[in-house]
Amino acid sequence: MSFPTQDSSSSVGSVEFTGVKELDDISQEIAQLQREKYTLEQEIREKEEAIRLKTNDVQEKQSDLDQESSGLQDLETQKQDAQVRLEEMDQQKSKLGTMLEDVQLKCQEEAQKISSVQVQIQAQESDVQSQEDELNRAKADLTRLQQEEAQLEQSIKAGQSQLDTITRSLRVTQDEINQARSRLAQIRDSQEEVTRTIEQCNAALNGGSLTNLAHMGDESGSLEDSFQTKSSAFGGHSQDLPADPFRSDDPSNPTL
Numbered sequence: 001m002s003f004p005t006q007d008s009s010s011s012v013g014s015v016e017f018t019g020v021k022e023l024d025d026i027s028q029e030i031a032q033l034q035r036e037k038y039t040l041e042q043e044i045r046e047k048e049e050a051i052r053l054k055t056n057d058v059q060e061k062q063s064d065l066d067q068e069s070s071g072l073q074d075l076e077t078q079k080q081d082a083q084v085r086l087e088e089m090d091q092q093k094s095k096l097g098t099m100l101e102d103v104q105l106k107c108q109e110e111a112q113k114i115s116s117v118q119v120q121i122q123a124q125e126s127d128v129q130s131q132e133d134e135l136n137r138a139k140a141d142l143t144r145l146q147q148e149e150a151q152l153e154q155s156i157k158a159g160q161s162q163l164d165t166i167t168r169s170l171r172v173t174q175d176e177i178n179q180a181r182s183r184l185a186q187i188r189d190s191q192e193e194v195t196r197t198i199e200q201c202n203a204a205l206n207g208g209s210l211t212n213l214a215h216m217g218d219e220s221g222s223l224e225d226s227f228q229t230k231s232s233a234f235g236g237h238s239q240d241l242p243a244d245p246f247r248s249d250d251p252s253n254p255t256l
Helices: 021-207 210-232
Strands: none
Touching: none
């Protein structure tokens, strides 16, 4: 920190001459003393500032020294801790050495066991090879059986397809048979009506009644219309109807 300096020519030692030599000399001496005083005060202030700076520097160095002393103590403590850990590590090293000897002994024992197992493995390799050969034969048999199974499945599918086709054909045939039976029943009804009409005509002829014949003619026309109606119900394809399985070639059969 620096103090403000004052100009000695402007503020200190300014002399006003009075014309009296003694007074002027005294005034000059006073002015000289004042300048010396100001110079001394300036030197004192500069020295005080230097002392203050030195003091701050000393304090900073003292603080650094204290920190270094504290750091040195910490290092000493760490050294002691490291020494303790080193002793512990020496103890652990001794224990590990003992353990290593035990492990080496066990390794030798295990090596002997491994050698024995290797001998057993070599003895079993021939058995394993024979088992592998047998397994390969079994795999080949399994592959062959799988192929045969696939062929059988294809045959079953083909048979199932044929069976479905036959079943559909049978259903169509059964429907045609049912239709034919229905048509046959209608034809039989028509035949029965024709037979009754013929019998009535024969009876009328035998009785000689013209009235009955005229009435029979009307019924015959009605019967013919009925027969034509039933024929048209079959679509006019009576020739496509299957033969009557109950028909007989015997002329005495009344169903003709």
